[in-house]
Amino acid sequence: MNFKCRVRMVLLLFLVIFFQACSDKSKEKKIDRFDNGTIYISCDESFKPVIDAEIEVYQASYPDAHINVQYKPEADCLRDFGVDSIRMIIATRGFSESERKFMIDSLKVGPVQATVAHDAIAVIIHPEAKDSFFTMDRIRDLVSGNLKENLIPVFDGLKATSTVRFMIDSVLKGKNLGKNVVGAQSSEGVIDYVSKTPNAVGFIGVSWVGNKEDTSQQSFLKRIRLARLESTDSANAFVLPVQYLIYTKSYPMVRDLVYVLREQQYGLGGAFANFLKSDRGQLIFRRAYLQPAKKPFYVRRAELKD
Structure with missing residues (x-):
């Protein structure tokens, strides 16, 4: 092999390594965390005031985290089970067994769900x-x-x-x-x-x-x-x-307030789901006069004084 051929081979190998490294860095940028990144969620319009409050508090704690929510009728939210870009759905019910199988087979993701409040x-x-x-x-x-x-x-x-x-x-x-x-x-x-x-x-x-x-x-x-x-x-x-x-x-x-989370790996969606179940998230539901589902709800007798 002459010198020119060897130079071309080295340059070609260098370009392959360079573009692979760029590709890997691009993928790394797409991996969000609890404190940064952007996700899209779909929410039943009935819950707009309280979910707005939850998102506002979360993003105030983590300014580089961006939770973009679309408020829709519930049936449109449930149809988003089949939309790959929607990481979380908030509605009055979770997924059915057939919907769970669809998300696993078609989207290659195992969904999880939880009731976080009662409305x-x-x-x-x-x-x-x-x-x-x-x-x-x-x-x-x-x-x-x-x-x-x-x-x-x-x-x-x-x-x-x-x-x-x-x-x-x-x-x-x-x-x-x-x-x-x-x-x-x-x-x-x-x-x-x-x-x-x-x-x-x-x-x-x-x-x-x-x-x-x-x-x-x-x-x-x-x-x-x-x-x-x-x-x-x-x-x-x-x-x-x-x-x-x-x-x-x-x-x-x-009725219930339920989230369905669909993430292939733990990221911003999972962190926000955990926030909804945490003391702070449950306190926001309580302050909105819903009944928190994940934390004890204490009832005390109050005596009226003359």
Whole structure:
């Protein structure tokens, strides 16, 4: 082999090593950690206020970590089980066995899930509404279109949302919503519609209206008020969706807040999932007046003094 050929071979080998090293460095940059990187998650719009708070606190602790969240109707979130770029899904249910197998076979990733909080569906009415007490039979007749009263049920959409699914599955036992149901574009849209319509009855996640210390929710509560539903465990009692009654399930419309994590190796997604289960993450759920699912929820008797 002459000198020129040897030089070409050396140069070629050098270029191969150089590009391989660049490729390895590029891959290293894509590996995120608990304190840096970017991930995309998909979340049920019902939980926007509390998940915004969770992300805000996490990113304040780790400024180089970026959690980009897309808020959608629940059915769209569940369809994201098949989207490789979505690392976490937050909804009111986890994956089914068939969905788990799909993610393993198609995406080559073993998903994990956990319930991190318990939520309630709040019933909201106009401030001037004459009646703020509802039995579950009356709610059932209202959303099925069989109630003789002139009331308008309003949801955060006509299909695909977790609130609609809960009403169909748990209240109507598989029957369809009535033709009288109105669909708003979002939970905030439900609040806006009810605030302008005296005979409207809205259904939204309690994290939108359950925290009286939150300034935005204070403004919502000036425009609407919460209705009371019949208690599940006390005859002739009507209750609000407050934290203790979510915990005891005395409030009749309670549901879970569940995350599904899909990571091939531990990274920012896993760290954020652990944060949701940690003392700080659970405290945020508690301060949002949801019931934390991973930490003890203590109930103490309070005595009123004269």
